[in-house]
Amino acid sequence: MIEVRDLVKKYGSHRAVDGVTFSVARGELFGLLGPNGAGKTTTIGVLSTLLRADGGQVRIGGHDVAAGAKEVRRLIGVVPQEIALYTDLTARDNLMFWGRLHGLGGAALSRRVEELLVMADLADQARRKVETFSGGMQRRLNLVAGLIHEPEVLFLDEPTVGIDAQARSRILELIARLGQQGLTVIYTTHYLEEAEQLCDRIGVIDRGRLVALGDKESLISQVGDADMIRLSLPADRLDAFHAACGGWTGCTGVGERRGKVEVRTPDGGRLLPVIQDWLRANDLPLEQLEIERPNLETLYLNLTGRGLREEAS
Amino acid sequence: MTRVWIFAQRDLRRMAADRRALIVNLALPLVLTAVMGLSFGGGVFGKKGISAIPVAIVAEGVPEAMQTRFLDGLKKSGFFAPVWADSLEADTMVRSGKVAAALVLPPDPLTAFFQADSLVIQVWRDPSSEIKAGIVEEIVSRGVLRVQAGEGAFRALWPGDYAAIGADSVGFAALLKGNPVDIWNRLRGPENAGTREEAVDFIVRQIDHEVALQRALQGSAAGLAVADKAPTGEKKQRETSLFDYFLPSFAVFFLMFAVAAGARDLHRERARRTLQRQLLGPGSAWPIVMGKWVASVVQGLVMLSVLLGAGALLFRVNLGPDPWTLPLVILLTCTAAAGFFLALALLVTREKVLDNLCTAVILISGMIGGNFLPVDNLPAWASSAGHYVFNYWANLAFSRVIGDNLSLTAITTPVTVLACASLALLVVILTLFNARVKRGGWA
Numbered sequence: 001m002i003e004v005r006d007l008v009k010k011y012g013s014h015r016a017v018d019g020v021t022f023s024v025a026r027g028e029l030f031g032l033l034g035p036n037g038a039g040k041t042t043t044i045g046v047l048s049t050l051l052r053a054d055g056g057q058v059r060i061g062g063h064d065v066a067a068g069a070k071e072v073r074r075l076i077g078v079v080p081q082e083i084a085l086y087t088d089l090t091a092r093d094n095l096m097f098w099g100r101l102h103g104l105g106g107a108a109l110s111r112r113v114e115e116l117l118v119m120a121d122l123a124d125q126a127r128r129k130v131e132t133f134s135g136g137m138q139r140r141l142n143l144v145a146g147l148i149h150e151p152e153v154l155f156l157d158e159p160t161v162g163i164d165a166q167a168r169s170r171i172l173e174l175i176a177r178l179g180q181q182g183l184t185v186i187y188t189t190h191y192l193e194e195a196e197q198l199c200d201r202i203g204v205i206d207r208g209r210l211v212a213l214g215d216k217e218s219l220i221s222q223v224g225d226a227d228m229i230r231l232s233l234p235a236d237r238l239d240a241f242h243a244a245c246g247g248w249t250g251c252t253g254v255g256e257r258r259g260k261v262e263v264r265t266p267d268g269g270r271l272l273p274v275i276q277d278w279l280r281a282n283d284l285p286l287e288q289l290e291i292e293r294p295n296l297e298t299l300y301l302n303l304t305g306r307g308l309r310e311e312a313s
Numbered sequence: 314m315t316r317v318w319i320f321a322q323r324d325l326r327r328m329a330a331d332r333r334a335l336i337v338n339l340a341l342p343l344v345l346t347a348v349m350g351l352s353f354g355g356g357v358f359g360k361k362g363i364s365a366i367p368v369a370i371v372a373e374g375v376p377e378a379m380q381t382r383f384l385d386g387l388k389k390s391g392f393f394a395p396v397w398a399d400s401l402e403a404d405t406m407v408r409s410g411k412v413a414a415a416l417v418l419p420p421d422p423l424t425a426f427f428q429a430d431s432l433v434i435q436v437w438r439d440p441s442s443e444i445k446a447g448i449v450e451e452i453v454s455r456g457v458l459r460v461q462a463g464e465g466a467f468r469a470l471w472p473g474d475y476a477a478i479g480a481d482s483v484g485f486a487a488l489l490k491g492n493p494v495d496i497w498n499r500l501r502g503p504e505n506a507g508t509r510e511e512a513v514d515f516i517v518r519q520i521d522h523e524v525a526l527q528r529a530l531q532g533s534a535a536g537l538a539v540a541d542k543a544p545t546g547e548k549k550q551r552e553t554s555l556f557d558y559f560l561p562s563f564a565v566f567f568l569m570f571a572v573a574a575g576a577r578d579l580h581r582e583r584a585r586r587t588l589q590r591q592l593l594g595p596g597s598a599w600p601i602v603m604g605k606w607v608a609s610v611v612q613g614l615v616m617l618s619v620l621l622g623a624g625a626l627l628f629r630v631n632l633g634p635d636p637w638t639l640p641l642v643i644l645l646t647c648t649a650a651a652g653f654f655l656a657l658a659l660l661v662t663r664e665k666v667l668d669n670l671c672t673a674v675i676l677i678s679g680m681i682g683g684n685f686l687p688v689d690n691l692p693a694w695a696s697s698a699g700h701y702v703f704n705y706w707a708n709l710a711f712s713r714v715i716g717d718n719l720s721l722t723a724i725t726t727p728v729t730v731l732a733c734a735s736l737a738l739l740v741v742i743l744t745l746f747n748a749r750v751k752r753g754g755w756a
Contacts, residue, residue: 045753045756048593049593050589050592050593050753050755050756051753051756052752052753070595070596073593073594073595074595076593078589078590078593080586080589080590081586082584082585082586083585084585084586084587084589084590085585085587086323086327086587088327088330088331089323089326089327089330093326097319097323098590100319101316101319101591101594102594102595103595129330145590
């Protein structure tokens with residue numbers, strides 16, 4: 001359904017998207033994962049015909065996005081990161097406007113608007129101005145506004161930014177339902193758990209480059225079976241800890257991040273007692289010792305040397 | 314055009330839903346209009362809509378006591394500020410603009426009146442004082458018409474009085490009928506008994522009566538002659554009512570703020586990404602900005618119409634000589650204003666820059682365009698500079714239509730300039746918007 005080949009988008013000399021290649025099958029829920037400024041929104045901008053690529057090729061539904069922009073726009077729906085709604089109008093007026101913009105009218109438009117209000121669980125709030133809605137309600141309306149013309153492909157650009165956990169979970173449920181209905185979705189986020197929960201396949205993007213691509217399991221397997229053990233140590237004990245690590249079986253690497261020591265090991269369960277013994281022997285507290293199983297965070301860390309959340313913040 | 318209207322309709326809905334904007338764009342100017350109207354115009358709130366009209370009265374041969382009573386009567390009416398003058402003084406006063414008109418009665422009008430001579434009243438008008446001189450002419454003309462109508466009615470009611478019948482009930486023609494002997498016998502007859510002197514007296518009396526009646530019937534009892542007196546000496550200021558000027562100029566000033574806010578919305582839509590969402594719709598991009606232009610024009614039309622309408626209803630502001638000149642000026646003012654501020658919005662990339670730019674532009678163009686001072690009173694340099702801002706031409710057109718009651722044919726220059734500017738600015742905004750869409754500048 002979507003083919004992206006060697007996509008390049010430059011702003012002056014800065015390459016915001018640098019040779020990105022991926023494809024998305026019809027009905028697939030594809031996650032584009034990366035921190036702020038990684039190039040996700042720019043990629044969506046090119047895919048949705050708003051931005052012109054400086055290189056590469058993008059085809060959606062068989063149409064080139066540059067040459068066949070009008071055809072592509074009929075196929076796609078876009079849900080921007082911002083609440084792209086008229087907050088001074090009611091929920092229904094908003095949907096009516098976006099519907100008319102896409103050529104709908106009369107009974108068909110009214111029916112579609114009612115469907116979407118129900119889908120967003122806002123049917124009883126339809127006559128309220130959007131500015132009176134909670135963040136979660138606005139997000140849901142923002143999402144369904146992108147569906148008004150029943151697109152085949154939906155681009156969701158960080159649709160859960162700035163809302164609480166409960167509202168987020170409702171949005172994710174809604175997206176999962178859309179995926180089940182056969183809609184092709186490209187979902188950009190910097191929340192790992194969302195990508196893990198929703199997406200069939202994930203592309204990890206960093207500084208404009210696609211650094212990993214595959215399903216969740218295959219991506220995690222790229223990290224290997226490495227567990228991560230984190231602990232806090234006084235600065236004067238760091239050298240001693242490094243020296244000790246060199247002698248322990250199963251310790252494959254030691255690093256430091258955000259004031260914590262990180263020890264990589266194929267089997268955290270075996271190495272953990274050894275570290276605890278060393279801490280006791282050196283009269284150091286055990287409280288701040290934690291173990292983390294391999295996940296997309298560790299993958300990202302492995303690929304870029306930085307944490308996703310760290311970048312996002 | 315359907316798509317243009319979809320975008321325009323959305324903006325109009327938003328404007329209608331925005332109470333703050335309604336207050337700023339309509340209620341505030343209305344309050345200001347009321348304050349200005351009460352200060353300068355009066356209207357229905359007690360004062361008269363127009364100040365007393367200075368009039369010179371020329372009536373040589375009228376006794377002084379009667380002059381005083383006549384002047385007092387005119388003053389009491391509240392419409393006139395009369396002064397007594399001879400014909401030479403009156404001529405000078407009209408030409409110099411000291412009085413709007415002079416009312417000139419024929420010499421010795423009382424004698425003419427009592428002799429039933431035709432009484433022709435002249436009105437000398439100051440042509441530059443169209444409204445006030447027109448009012449004087451209208452009032453005098455009505456008075457003359459009343460006299461003429463009264464005479465007509467009198468003739469219709471008592472036609473016998475106009476037949477050649479003697480006052481002594483014997484028809485003059487019947488008396489003189491036949492040969493001289495018959496006439497003599499008739500005069501000496503029992504009904505005309507008396508001496509020969511009495512008979513002669515009777516005949517002379519009959520002849521006098523007949524002659525006077527014939528003379529009275531030769532012309533109307535009263536007539537009106539109107540003459541414009543060309544101004545002399547230095548050019549007199551055009552007659553203006555301050556409110557007639559300030560109402561449209563303040564309306565245009567507020568219009569600029571309202572339309573500038575509409576233009577700023579383009580940047581707000583970009584920041585909120587509703588603009589990008591619209592660009593993702595099917596079809597061309599130009600209806601998006603055209604819709605904004607239409608919405609701004611409609612907003613302006615409503616605003617100016619409400620303000621001028623309120624001015625006309627409450628303060629008797631003149632709405633022009635015909636039903637189409639003022640609406641056309643309003644429409645062209647709105648199209649030019651909408652185009653001007655949208656063009657500004659498309660030339661800058663940030664809302665904050667546009668904000669400051671709009672404020673500066675409105676204040677400067679307000680100064681040189683005649684929003685704070687009537688266009689006819691602007692200093693030469695400001696008037697020259699004003700030619701480059703649309704509001705100068707709008708104010709000029711309003712001033713001519715509302716202040717001078719001129720029709721479309723007399724204001725072709727400002728109307729043509731506004732129409733050309735509107736068209737040119739529309740082309741500019743469509744071109745700039747499309748160019749920016751093509752290079753992805755709205756993403």
